[in-house]
Amino acid sequence: MNKVFILILSLSLLNSEAFSQTKIFEKIELGFSGGLAVPVGHFKEISIAPSLEPVPPGSIPERFQGFLKNEGGQAELGYSLGLNLTYHLTPSVFISLNYLKTQHTIDTHPQQIYYDANFKSEIDLNGVPFEVPGRLESDPYRASLFYIGVGYRLPINRLEVRFTGLAGMNNLEFPFYSWTYQISETTSIPLRPFPVNGPVPTNLREFAYGLETKLTYSLSQKLNMNLAATYLRSDHPHDYWTNTLAASILYEIQDEIRYRNLAVQFGISYRFTGKE
Incomplete structure (x- = not known):
């Protein structure tokens, strides 16, 4: 009799624990988006002046000193990929763990146009005109963002509107660039960043925060599709040395990339509910 009682009690406890774990599992939602x-803002603006060689007032710069981005990041329209894990605390409140990857090419054409108009054509000591072709090439902006969210959901029949506050980290890869001056048919001089103290940073990791608005439509009790607008921002100060033509002068560059991005994504999510 005692053995039967102990067996029934054990089964009851196991069933209760399994039921509790199932309830927790049913509150989890996994989503993918792209x-x-x-x-947005400084991140996309074009600004040539910060890149020009600093000279006394009224003088004309002779070359570009680098490719500064503190006043204009010159980012172009890019793509984004996302992954999120949501836990529904109550029918209205949820928390989420999120990953977002973004990539933007950098528009170097404004510097190229300015260079061709102002620096390309030269005159030698004999008064003979000649040209020094130059070109600017740059890596794209590549960002990996990890952040948490606290949100509120408002159901409207099969539709649902979600508002979420976001905070986390943005690991932005340093976008290496090079100015290349073609001195002759066989000789070119590249201008690239190099260290001040230690290596030029390859990862610019800084705090990021933002907001998200998401419109969700329920396809079934488990499957949702959604449309989201996610705004995230972060500031990435850094410094490095660069040099002018023929490495005659060194400049210490103190720059900042002002990341401002709006990810407009379509997504699908699966909720681990026990009912179909």
């Missing part, structure tokens, strides 16, 4: 990465 779409556009839209640069």
Whole structure:
């Protein structure tokens, strides 16, 4: 009799624990998304002046000193990929763990146009005109963002509107660039960043925060599709040395990339509920 009682009690406890774990599991939602990465504000603006060689007032710069981005990141329309894990605390409140990857090419054409108009044509000591072709090439902006969210959901029949506050880290890869001056048919001089103290940073990791608005439509009790607009921002200060033509002068560059991105994404999510 005692053995039967102990067996029934054990089964009851196991069933209760399994039921509790199932309830927790049913509150979890896993989502995938992809779409556009839209640069905003300073991140997309074009600014040539910070890149020009500093000279006394009224003088004309002779060359570009580097490719500074503190006033204009010159980011172009890019793409974004996302992954999120959501836990529904109550029918209205949820928390989420999120990953977002974005990539933007950098528009180097404004510097190229300015160089061709102002620096390309030269005159030698004999008064003979000649040209020094130059070109600017740059890596794209590549960002990996990890952040948490706290949100509120508002159901409207099969539709649902979600508002989420976001905070986390943005690991932005340093976008290496090079100015290359073609001195002759066989000789070119590249201008690239190099260290001040230690290596030029390859990862610019800084705090990021933002907001998300998401419109969700329920396809079934487990499957949802959604359209989201996620705004994230972060500031990435850094410094490095660069040099002018023929390495005659060194400049210490103190720069900042002001990441401002709006990810407009279509996604699908699966909720681990026990009912179909």
